[in-house]
Amino acid sequence: xxxxxxxxxxxxxxxxxxxxxxxxxxxxxxxxxxxxxxxxxxxxxxxxxxxxxxxxxxxxxxxxxxxxxxxxxxxxxxxxxxxxxxxxxxxxxxxxxxxxxxxxxxxxxxxxxxxxxxxxxxxxxxxxxxxxxxxxxxxxxxxxxxxxxxxxxxxxxxxxxxxxxxxxxxxxxxxxxxxxxxxxxxxxxxxxxxxxxxxxxxxxxxxxxxxxxxxxxxxxxxxxxxxxxxxxxxxxxxxxxxxxxxxxxxxxxxxxxxxxxxxxxxxxxxxxxxxxxxxxxxxxxxxxxxxxxxxxxxxxxxxxxxxxxxxxxxxxxxxxxxxxxxxxxxxxxxxxxxxxxxxxxxxxxxxxxxxxxxxxxxxxxxxxxxxxxxxxxxxxxxxxxxxxxxxxxxxxxxxxxxxxxxxxxxxxxxxxxxxxxxxxx
Amino acid sequence: xxxxxxxxxxxxxxxxxxxxxxxxxxxxxxxxxxxxxxxxxxxxxxxxxxxxxxxxxxxxxxxxxxxxxxxxxxxxxxxxxxxxxxxxxxxxxxxxxxxxxxxxxxxxxxxxxxxxxxxxxxxxxxxxxxxxxxxxxxxxxxxxxxxxxxxxxxxxxxxxxxxxxxxxxxxxxxxxxxxxxxxxxxxxxxxxxxxxxxxxxxxxxxxxxxxxxxxxxxxxxxxxxxxxxxxxxxxxxxxxxxxxxxxxxxxxxxxxxxxxxxxxxxxxxxxxxxxxxxxxxxxxxxxxxxxxxxxxxxxxxxxxxxxxxxxxxxxxxxxxxxxxxxxxxxxxxxxxxxxxxxxxxxxxxxxxxxxxxxxxxxxxxxxxxxxxxxxxxxxxxxxxxxxxxxxxxxxxxxxxxxxxxxxxxxxxxxxxxxxxxxxxx
Numbered sequence: 067x068x069x070x071x072x073x074x075x076x077x078x079x080x081x082x083x084x085x086x087x088x089x090x091x092x093x094x095x096x097x098x099x100x101x102x103x104x105x106x107x108x109x110x111x112x113x114x115x116x117x118x119x120x121x122x123x124x125x126x127x128x129x130x131x132x133x134x135x136x137x138x139x140x141x142x143x144x145x146x147x148x149x150x151x152x153x154x155x156x157x158x159x160x161x162x163x164x165x166x167x168x169x170x171x172x173x174x175x176x177x178x179x180x181x182x183x184x185x186x187x188x189x190x191x192x193x194x195x196x197x198x199x200x201x202x203x204x205x206x207x208x209x210x211x212x213x214x215x216x217x218x219x220x221x222x223x224x225x226x227x228x229x230x231x232x233x234x235x236x237x238x239x240x241x242x243x244x245x246x247x248x249x250x251x252x253x254x255x256x257x258x259x260x261x262x263x264x265x266x267x268x269x270x271x272x273x274x275x276x277x278x279x280x281x282x283x284x285x286x287x288x289x290x291x292x293x294x295x296x297x298x299x300x301x302x303x304x305x306x307x308x309x310x311x312x313x314x315x316x317x318x319x320x321x322x323x324x325x326x327x328x329x330x331x332x333x334x335x336x337x338x339x340x341x342x343x344x345x346x347x348x349x350x351x352x353x354x355x356x357x358x359x360x361x362x363x364x365x366x367x368x369x370x371x372x373x374x375x376x377x378x379x380x381x382x383x384x385x386x387x388x389x390x391x392x393x394x395x396x397x398x399x400x401x402x403x404x405x406x407x408x409x410x411x412x413x414x415x416x417x418x419x420x421x422x423x424x425x426x427x428x429x430x431x432x433x434x435x436x437x438x439x440x441x442x443x444x445x446x447x448x449x450x451x452x453x454x455x456x457x458x459x460x461x462x463x464x465x466x467x468x469x470x471x472x473x474x475x476x477x478x479x480x481x482x483x484x485x486x487x488x489x490x491x
Numbered sequence: 492x493x494x495x496x497x498x499x500x501x502x503x504x505x506x507x508x509x510x511x512x513x514x515x516x517x518x519x520x521x522x523x524x525x526x527x528x529x530x531x532x533x534x535x536x537x538x539x540x541x542x543x544x545x546x547x548x549x550x551x552x553x554x555x556x557x558x559x560x561x562x563x564x565x566x567x568x569x570x571x572x573x574x575x576x577x578x579x580x581x582x583x584x585x586x587x588x589x590x591x592x593x594x595x596x597x598x599x600x601x602x603x604x605x606x607x608x609x610x611x612x613x614x615x616x617x618x619x620x621x622x623x624x625x626x627x628x629x630x631x632x633x634x635x636x637x638x639x640x641x642x643x644x645x646x647x648x649x650x651x652x653x654x655x656x657x658x659x660x661x662x663x664x665x666x667x668x669x670x671x672x673x674x675x676x677x678x679x680x681x682x683x684x685x686x687x688x689x690x691x692x693x694x695x696x697x698x699x700x701x702x703x704x705x706x707x708x709x710x711x712x713x714x715x716x717x718x719x720x721x722x723x724x725x726x727x728x729x730x731x732x733x734x735x736x737x738x739x740x741x742x743x744x745x746x747x748x749x750x751x752x753x754x755x756x757x758x759x760x761x762x763x764x765x766x767x768x769x770x771x772x773x774x775x776x777x778x779x780x781x782x783x784x785x786x787x788x789x790x791x792x793x794x795x796x797x798x799x800x801x802x803x804x805x806x807x808x809x810x811x812x813x814x815x816x817x818x819x820x821x822x823x824x825x826x827x828x829x830x831x832x833x834x835x836x837x838x839x840x841x842x843x844x845x846x847x848x849x850x851x852x853x854x855x856x857x858x859x860x861x862x863x864x865x866x867x868x869x870x871x872x873x874x875x876x877x878x879x880x881x882x883x884x885x886x887x888x889x890x891x892x893x894x895x896x897x898x899x900x901x902x903x904x905x906x907x908x909x910x911x912x913x914x915x916x
Contacts, residue, residue: 165877183830317910409879423907426605442876451867454868472569
């Protein structure tokens, strides 16, 4: 872990620049993806079949992953994994149900009604990566909020496989996915955006993927909605001398093992803790199966900052705006009011970040690269629309007429004024 | 107005394709904008000064539009416009206050606390176009929701002018803008995204602008949040034989006068009404100051669809997902439940769309080009973040440990499992 010194302002600037660098995708696949999108838009299933043969080396007669394969997955899945998924599901549901919004209506004066409807998005597509990046926990995190929002149809797509990871299909089924199709990459995103003979077009696409998937999502944005385009994962830990270096090190490593571009940042007002955490990281790395990835992440991107005060630690972290924020302090809860920017916050010595990744119920799809300054974890709100409405009686529009036409004329929009005047007595 | 016939499916597809065409910006200014962004990022105020000389033909010593100019605007503004702006502001405030979200917290079992904080975005930049596209009503619509959300600092930028339209500066002041800078175009967006010596960087940029502004917003998205990139404005009217053709025609024209690319769509189950509306449009066009624009819009983009039934009218409009939706029917309110996709809904014969543009209090910054399928009017929710938090006690994490580690191992993320195991007794 590299140590940084300087003012809060200086350090936060350095961290942000470094984070932007880590987030940079040097591969430019725009043109290739554009071509795939056009092809699928034009040729539908035929194009999907060709890409499946080209990229996945599988010839498909049928894209749908049917009930038989899902039933088989329930047969194959380890009983303990099934149980854990069910419990995780219950927690995710009970957390996200609290995000449900209600509409409102008021009647500011006689003859006027105003309000806001909450309507779920009609059809959502969820992308689930193939291979080792296929996380059943992410299936739950993407699908359950959509389901709670009331989305009528949830379509999951995932690259074709000789044998699907049972936990993926089981998680999809538990969470309430309506249809699963085996089609991946940019061509899968294109199918969801434009629709094909077999795959219906959706209104919004969520879920992580490689650079082809991310680029395709960016390019179809506007035709459909998309969730965020996530950068590499980050954790920021604020720790004082009450923190247990063993716990802190383990949590930093749990982030570092994701990706060589993942990043762990420790801010502490205890130099002794910083030293102890560094020793622990070295110790724990030795026996870690994913040592190579975690070591590269920690050595290249890990950062330690020693702060003068508790206030300075929080000030810095608010500027860093980390995806995950852990407060390893005895009185962590008392600092909740101080937090301005973070995706998800883990309070106290025992709230290890993986609790949130899998289990507590809050979402693990979070804003990275300081975007928690202006965006939030995936949630029920991402699957609803707010529709405004109003009704004015004849008397009400006549009463407001002078003000409205004054503004319309001031803006040079005479037809706007006339639409009001035509309703005069 | 061109008449369309066919099934709901066919017509909605045609309308959508036409709308996409209208939304296409044929000008590609990406490279030019990229260069401006880089220059401002690198050279700050110096670059802004140079672009102001180049594009606006004004040499500026000071970008800030200070208190003197705002005071002067209050002196100059027409008293009736001031009064109307104040009344509009009060309505916009009382509507948007209803959008304020509360956080939540629960304690699902002993030793576990979970919750969600609502935090306002810290600093927001609002772009206000210059010249005839400078609408004081849009200043209110952008700024008031941010203010209600609790945004700490609101920065407005607008292209330099020899003399600022008083209503713009007055609206900014009434709505609660903290600082105004006279800098426009892509260079203005760059200043807000990166900050310069005088202009502070913001966390989110909202507000409409020309193709340079829109492209700049797209390119800085991720560094800062942005609102939507709006296409040309649309209105959809559902009318039955209770509708007044004079009113309907006036409302269609109020949309058409915005822009030759604006579009008005009438869906009715009354052929007689359709004929009467067409006659009225011709009549009203004759005396309209913006006749040229409105006529081009109506003739090229205006559409009339005769439906068999009330159900078919609503089905079609839900597929069209218009920005503005007017229900010109006696019992309009009863159909509120039927509406699935629309930005803002105007119920009944007297709720002319300009009431919403200026006055009723709902926002007039709305999703265009069918994006109301997955997005919403600008509102307080666009200026807040939802921060998740959780706290587990030692007992609670031990109780959940088996499930969590089971999932972590199933996903091949051992360091995740170990971060839980290290906390075992």
